Amino acid sequence: METKIYQVEDLNADMLDKADVYGDAAARQAVDAARAAVGRAAGILRGGGLVAFPTETVYGLGADAFNEAAVRKVYAAKGRPQDNPMIVHIARASDVGALTSALSPDMVKLIECFWPGSLTLIVKKRADVPAAVTGGLDTVAVRMPDDPVAAELIRQAGTPVAAPSANLSGKPSPTKAAHVIRDLGGRIDVILAGGECRVGIESTVLDLSGETPVILRPGAVTADQIADILGKEVETDPALLRRDVPDGLTGADAAAAPKAPGMKYRHYAPNAEMLVLEGRRDRVKNEILRLKALNEKLGRRVGTMLFEEKSFTEAAHGFFSELRDLDDAGTDLILAGALSENDGLGFAVMNRMMKAAGYNIIKV
Ligand code: AMP
Ligand code: MG
Numbered sequence: 010m011e012t013k014i015y016q017v018e019d020l021n022a023d024m025l026d027k028a029d030v031y032g033d034a035a036a037r038q039a040v041d042a043a044r045a046a047v048g049r050a051a052g053i054l055r056g057g058g059l060v061a062f063p064t065e066t067v068y069g070l071g072a073d074a075f076n077e078a079a080v081r082k083v084y085a086a087k088g089r090p091q092d093n094p095m096i097v098h099i100a101r102a103s104d105v106g107a108l109t110s111a112l113s114p115d116m117v118k119l120i121e122c123f124w125p126g127s128l129t130l131i132v133k134k135r136a137d138v139p140a141a142v143t144g145g146l147d148t149v150a151v152r153m154p155d156d157p158v159a160a161e162l163i164r165q166a167g168t169p170v171a172a173p174s175a176n177l178s179g180k181p182s183p184t185k186a187a188h189v190i191r192d193l194g195g196r197i198d199v200i201l202a203g204g205e206c207r208v209g210i211e212s213t214v215l216d217l218s219g220e221t222p223v224i225l226r227p228g229a230v231t232a233d234q235i236a237d238i239l240g241k242e243v244e245t246d247p248a249l250l251r252r253d254v255p256d257g258l259t260g261a262d263a264a265a266a267p268k269a270p271g272m273k274y275r276h277y278a279p280n281a282e283m284l285v286l287e288g289r290r291d292r293v294k295n296e297i298l299r300l301k302a303l304n305e306k307l308g309r310r311v312g313t314m315l316f317e318e319k320s321f322t323e324a325a326h327g328f329f330s331e332l333r334d335l336d337d338a339g340t341d342l343i344l345a346g347a348l349s350e351n352d353g354l355g356f357a358v359m360n361r362m363m364k365a366a367g368y369n370i371i372k373v
Pocket of ligand 2: 173313
C-alpha cells in the first residue's frame with residue numbers, strides 16, 4: 010500500500026496566532042495549506058481508511074470509531090492483539106455524548122478541568138460503540154487531545170476517532186513523524202507529519218466506571234491533580250506499584266492482572282537489554298559509568314539514559330525517542346538512571362522505563 014505523507018507542521022499554536030491574531034499573510038497561507046491537507050486526511054478517515062496523526066502525548070493511528078471494518082484494520086496495521094482496546098478521540102467535549110450516556114458529576118468536573126489534555130476517561134459505553142473498539146468490554150476510553158492537527162482532523166472527519174499509538178505493537182510509542190513513517194509506512198493510508206509531541210508519553214488513563222476513580226496508566230495528569238479537583242481519593246491500580254511483574258502475565262499471575270488490558274502485553278521493548286539503576290544520584294551515575302566501561306571492555310555497545318539535571322517534563326518528552334535512537338545505534342545494553350517517583354510525572358516516566366527494562370532494576 011502506498012502511504013501518503015502530508016506535512017502539517019504549520020498547523021500549530023504559534024502559526025495560528027500569527028495568522029489569526031496578527032494577520033500575517035504568509036502564516037495564513039501556510040496554516041490554510043496544512044488545514045487543507047488535514048481535510049484530505051479527514052476524507053480518508055470518513056471513507057474507512059487509516060490516518061496517523063500527531064497529538065500532544067504521542068502520535069495516534071486513527072480510524073472512524075463507528076466503522077468496525079476500519080477499526081479492525083488498525084489492529085492489523087499495528088500487529089496489535091484484538092482484546093487491547095483503543096482510546097476514542099473527540100474534538101469537542103460535548104461529543105462525549107456519542108460514546109456514553111453516563112455523564113457523572115465527577116466526569117463533568119474532570120472534563121472541564123483537563124480537556125483538551127492528556128487525561129483519558131473510562132466510562133460505560135453506549136450500546137452502539139463497536140466491540141472492536143473496546144476489546145469487547147462494556148466500557149469505552151475517551152479523550153479530547155490538545156493539538157491543533159488532531160482537533161482539526163477529528164472535527165473535519167465528523168466522527169469520533171479510535172486511535173491507539175501509531176507504532177508497531179511492542180515498539181516504543183512514536184513522538185516524531187519519522188518514527189511513524191519508519192513503523193507504519195506502507196501499512197496505512199496517510200501519515201500527517203507534524204512536529205514533535207509536546208508531552209512525549211501517553212495519556213493518563215482513569216477508570217471512572219466504578220465507585221472510586223482508579224488510575225490504570227500514569228501520565229502527565231497526576232493522581233494528586235485529579236484528587237484535588239474531585240475532592241476525593243483516587244486509587245492507583247496495584248499493578249502499577251509492583252516491581253516484579255514480568256510482561257505477558259500467565260497462570261496464577263493473571264488473577265492479579267491489571268485492569269487496563271493493555272498492561273498485560275510487553276510494551277516499549279527496546280532491542281537492547283536494559284537495566285535501571287536506582288539510588289542516590291551520584292552513586293547511580295558512578296555505577297552507570299563503571300558498568301559502561303566494564304561492558305565496553307567486553308565488546309558490548311552500551312548506551313546510557315541519565316536524566317540528571319533534566320526536569321521530569323524533559324525526561325518525559327525525550328524518553329521514547331531516546332529509546333529508539335539507542336536501538337538505531339545498535340546498542341546491546343542500555344543503562345538508565347531511575348527518576349524519583351514522588352513526582353507524579355516522574356512516576357509516569359518510571360512506569361515506561363520499568364516496562365522497557367522488563368522490570369530489570371537494581372539498587373545502588
Ligand atoms: P494506546 O492506545 O496504546 O495508548 O493504549 C490505550 C490504553 O488504554 C491501553 O492500555 C488500553 O488497555 C487502555 N484502555 C482503553 N480502553 C479501555 C477500557 N475500556 N478499559 C480499560 N482500559 C482501557
Ligand atoms: Mg500503545
